[in-house]
Amino acid sequence: MIRESFIVLPHVGRRTEAKLWAQGLHSWDHFMGAVKVKGLSSARKDAFDWRLQEAKDNLRKGNSSFFSKMPDQWRLYNEFKDEAVYLDIETNGYYSGITVIGLSDGFDTKTFVRGFNLDRSLLIKELSKYKLIITFNGSSFDLPVINRFFDFSPNVPHIDLRFVCQKLGFTGGLKAIEKQFSIKRRPEVNGLSGEDAVYLWEMWKSSGEREYLDRLVWYNEEDILNLKPLADKLIPAMWQKVRYLKNDIALPTASCTAKGSCPVRT
DNA sequence: CGTTATAGCTACTTGTGTAA
DNA sequence: TTACACAAGTAGCTATAACG
Numbered sequence: 349m350i351r352e353s354f355i356v357l358p359h360v361g362r363r364t365e366a367k368l369w370a371q372g373l374h375s376w377d378h379f380m381g382a383v384k385v386k387g388l389s390s391a392r393k394d395a396f397d398w399r400l401q402e403a404k405d406n407l408r409k410g411n412s413s414f415f416s417k418m419p420d421q422w423r424l425y426n427e428f429k430d431e432a433v434y435l436d437i438e439t440n441g442y443y444s445g446i447t448v449i450g451l452s453d454g455f456d457t458k459t460f461v462r463g464f465n466l467d468r469s470l471l472i473k474e475l476s477k478y479k480l481i482i483t484f485n486g487s488s489f490d491l492p493v494i495n496r497f498f499d500f501s502p503n504v505p506h507i508d509l510r511f512v513c514q515k516l517g518f519t520g521g522l523k524a525i526e527k528q529f530s531i532k533r534r535p536e537v538n539g540l541s542g543e544d545a546v547y548l549w550e551m552w553k554s555s556g557e558r559e560y561l562d563r564l565v566w567y568n569e570e571d572i573l574n575l576k577p578l579a580d581k582l583i584p585a586m587w588q589k590v591r592y593l594k595n596d597i598a599l600p601t602a603s604c605t606a607k608g609s610c611p612v613r614t
Numbered sequence: 615c616g617t618t619a620t621a622g623c624t625a626c627t628t629g630t631g632t633a634a
Numbered sequence: 635t636t637a638c639a640c641a642a643g644t645a646g647c648t649a650t651a652a653c654g
Contacts (some may be wrong), residue, residue: 359628359643387641389630439654442615447654488618489653496617510652511619521652542654549654 349426349587351375356403356418357396362590368509369591376400412479416505420590422512423503425481425583429454434479437490437569438545438564446497447549451475454576457569461561468498475502482575484522485510507577512582515587522571529581531574537567 350356351376354365364387373379380397388396402579406414412428415421425432438448449460451474458474460466471494475481483490487508495501510522518525523541526533540548545567552560 361643363642387630392629437654443617444654483653485618485651485653488651490618492617493653508619514651519651532645542652544654546654570634 349423350407350415351377351404352591353423354379355420355423356415357399360396361400361419376404405457410479413503416503418505419460421505422507422583422586425507425579428505429479429579431478432480432482433475433606434482434575435486435490436483436568436575437493438542438549438568440549441546443493445497446493447545448564448568449494450565450570450572452576453478457572459565459568461565468500471498473499477591479504481506481536482579483508484571484575487511509582512586516582516585522574525578526574529578531577532614533570533574534566536562537570539566 351371354368354373354376355362356362360368367387368379368385373382373385379385380400384390385393403414407427410431412424412431415424432454434452434454436450437446438450439446445462446466447462449466451458451460451470460471478563481491481502481504483506485508486506487510491501491506513525518528532538540563546563548560548564548567551557552564
């Protein structure tokens with residue numbers, strides 16, 4: 349996917365990229381193998397060749413940071429998904445303070461709780477193990493909040509699934525989108541919202557009853573664990589859309605026909 | 615409630631190709 | 635080499651959505 353993307357080049361957007369594809373230049377190697385490219389001066393072609401070689405080298409070395417400024421970061425998913433971390437935080441109120449940070453590699457979760465192990469250096473150390481960050485609305489919320497309270501902002505690429513969803517026509521927040529994909533939550537936390545997470549923390553602090561904290565951590569875990577199956581569906585669909593102009597996504601049909609409330613296919 | 619990406623809009627700027 | 639027109643990227647605006 350990334351090796352077929354020309355938006356890594358300066359002054360190349362979706363439109364120019366589509367023109368290159370239409371010329372039969374399907375990948376970086378095709379481009380570099382071409383002697384002359386229609387619409388590009390030879391000076392610019394040389395500069396682009398050089399830049400693509402640089403991108404190839406960084407990819408081979410597994411240096412994801414090289415790509416952290418490029419648009420459409422979701423195109424890095426296939427390349428780095430095995431070294432990706434799913435992240436979600438809970439706070440006291442909007443900007444009052446972080447209570448819980450959950451990290452997941454897609455299988456296991458690591459949870460940081462205020463008063464136990466929520467520590468700047470521990471967090472940085474754990475995050476540094478990964479080459480890609482995946483969130484839902486993390487660019488507007490989770491990452492700025494982490495930066496504000498820990499003065500730390502990761503320099504690896506970040507895929508915000510909120511905007512991938514939006515481009516494919518899925519809106520209404522993570523919980524609503526999970527339903528459209530028939531992704532289930534465990535019963536203990538089903539129906540809970542971010543607002544409830546604030547309440548759970550307050551109850552834990554005032555009562556000291558472990559039950560409240562447990563439910564908060566479970567709620568946080570559901571958020572991060574559900575992001576992976578979502579990403580696995582969304583990213584291939586997104587590639588189909590930009591590369592082949594198809595705008596369709598295979599959704600589970602069982603619950604769809606049963607309820608008669610099929611998700612919107614745009 | 616604050617923060618931020620995105621879309622849609624309007625200039626402004628940059629790169630290309632043609633022709634003198 | 636320079637002048638010009640056209641296409642496309644960039645910057646600057648506003649409005650909207652999603653997070654706990």
